Amino acid sequence: MKKIFIAGHRGMVGSALVREAESRGDFEVITATRDQLDLLDQAAVFDFVAAEKPDIVVIAAAKVGGIHANSTYPADFLYENLAIASNLVEGSRRAEVDRVLFLGSSCIYPKLAPQPMPEDCLLTSQLEVTNEAYAIAKIAGLKLCQHYRAQHGLNYHSAMPTNLYGPGDNYHPENSHVIPALIRRFHEAKEADAESVTIWGTGTPRREFLHTDDLAKACFHLLSLDNPPDWVNVGVGDDISIHELAELVAETVGFKGEILTDPTKPDGTPRKLMDISKIKATGWSPAIDFREGLAAAYQDFLASLETGAARL
Numbered sequence: 600m601k602k603i604f605i606a607g608h609r610g611m612v613g614s615a616l617v618r619e620a621e622s623r624g625d626f627e628v629i630t631a632t633r634d635q636l637d638l639l640d641q642a643a644v645f646d647f648v649a650a651e652k653p654d655i656v657v658i659a660a661a662k663v664g665g666i667h668a669n670s671t672y673p674a675d676f677l678y679e680n681l682a683i684a685s686n687l688v689e690g691s692r693r694a695e696v697d698r699v700l701f702l703g704s705s706c707i708y709p710k711l712a713p714q715p716m717p718e719d720c721l722l723t724s725q726l727e728v729t730n731e732a733y734a735i736a737k738i739a740g741l742k743l744c745q746h747y748r749a750q751h752g753l754n755y756h757s758a759m760p761t762n763l764y765g766p767g768d769n770y771h772p773e774n775s776h777v778i779p780a781l782i783r784r785f786h787e788a789k790e791a792d793a794e795s796v797t798i799w800g801t802g803t804p805r806r807e808f809l810h811t812d813d814l815a816k817a818c819f820h821l822l823s824l825d826n827p828p829d830w831v832n833v834g835v836g837d838d839i840s841i842h843e844l845a846e847l848v849a850e851t852v853g854f855k856g857e858i859l860t861d862p863t864k865p866d867g868t869p870r871k872l873m874d875i876s877k878i879k880a881t882g883w884s885p886a887i888d889f890r891e892g893l894a895a896a897y898q899d900f901l902a903s904l905e906t907g908a909a910r911l
């Protein structure tokens with residue numbers, strides 16, 4: 600039985616990782632809420648990891664948000680994500696933890712990266728401005744793992760997921776990512792019999808979307824490899840435009856009105872399609888159909904409204 604500390608277990612990704620670990624049955628899962636352990640508190644993190652002595656640490660805690668939150672609070676995104684990564688990586692080294700998996704994001708790659716984006720396009724040109732602060736913290740996290748592995752011989756490595764969705768998402772009207780934002784906006788428009796819904800930007804940027812249950816399986820797959828890549832893309836290898844996404848959300852929710860765009864809002868990166876050939880070659884592929892995953896995410900939103908658990 601391996602002891603695994605999942606940092607950020609109450610988040611969308613962390614909770615999917617806990618579900619996956621528990622369904623596998625061969626892990627003892629360790630968790631701590633923010634009240635029990637503030638991951639910005641270096642001494643507390645070092646003490647916690649030393650006392651628990653996990654075999655594996657997964658870093659799924661972060662300050663996370665969509666395009667508006669990233670561009671409005673860049674100092675918080677940079678500082679908090681640098682601190683969480685460095686406290687947990689160094690705390691793990693001090694406690695002689697053999698294995699760390701750090702979660703980054705597809706926004707680490709250049710704004711105008713070749714499409715699909717291979718892992719080795721990292722640091723080849725300028726980042727997208729709307730999420731530069733977050734991307735720099737995520738690049739630092741993956742570089743920490745890479746260099747701790749090289750210098751200390753520890754099996755510390757990273758996964759770079761594409762845009763994610765799933766149960767337990769953040770539905771805040773401004774600070775969320777596009778899928779939860781549109782689920783909420785189209786749902787509220789349907790309830791109010793509104794004639795139209797406005798989406799941010801031009802609707803032309805393209806994104807790919809991975810369900811968190813697929814990501815959780817990818818993470819445990821990577822943890823099972825003796826010699827995992829230093830960092831590897833985790834995506835679906837297929838994308839759609841934001842306007843097409845809005846049409847799909849409208850259909851899923853049952854909204855029949857018009858979809859308008861607001862070009863005064865930022866588009867962000869024009870396209871960020873992951874090249875997933877590397878992780879596929881190790882034996883993992885996504886399994887959840889996007890329409891089915893989206894329908895399930897909407898049902899989860901409705902259920903969380905009922906129970907009062909929705910992150911609004």
Ligand SMILES: NC(=O)C1=CN([C@@H]2O[C@H](COP(=O)(O)OP(=O)(O)OC[C@H]3O[C@@H](n4cnc5c(N)ncnc54)[C@H](OP(=O)(O)O)[C@@H]3O)[C@@H](O)[C@H]2O)C=CC1
Binds near residue numbers: 609633639659704760
């Ligand atoms: N969502 C997405 O589309 C994508 C996410 N990712 C990455 O996946 C990972 C998880 O993201 P996601 O699950 O969506 O984010 P969430 O916001 O859902 O979860 C983040 C978790 O981190 C915890 N956390 C943040 N700061 C602290 C802190 N100082 N001390 C203790 N806990 C803290 C939060 O705790 P609390 O519950 O108390 O707030 C929360 O449980 C992140 O690394 C993110 O960068 C990568 C690509 C896309």
Ligand SMILES: C[C@H]1O[C@H](OP(=O)(O)OP(=O)(O)OC[C@H]2O[C@@H](n3cnc4c(=O)[nH]c(N)nc43)[C@H](O)[C@@H]2O)[C@@H](O)[C@@H](O)C1=O
Binds near residue numbers: 729763
């Ligand atoms: C995962 C990734 O997520 C962030 O990058 P992003 O891909 O740009 O994220 P997003 O989900 O917020 O937007 C995707 C697209 O969708 C458009 N869009 C339309 N209407 C809404 C809307 O209502 N809300 C939002 N958020 N976007 C909207 C929006 O204008 C953009 O063109 C990073 O900051 C960083 O966090 C990161 O790593």
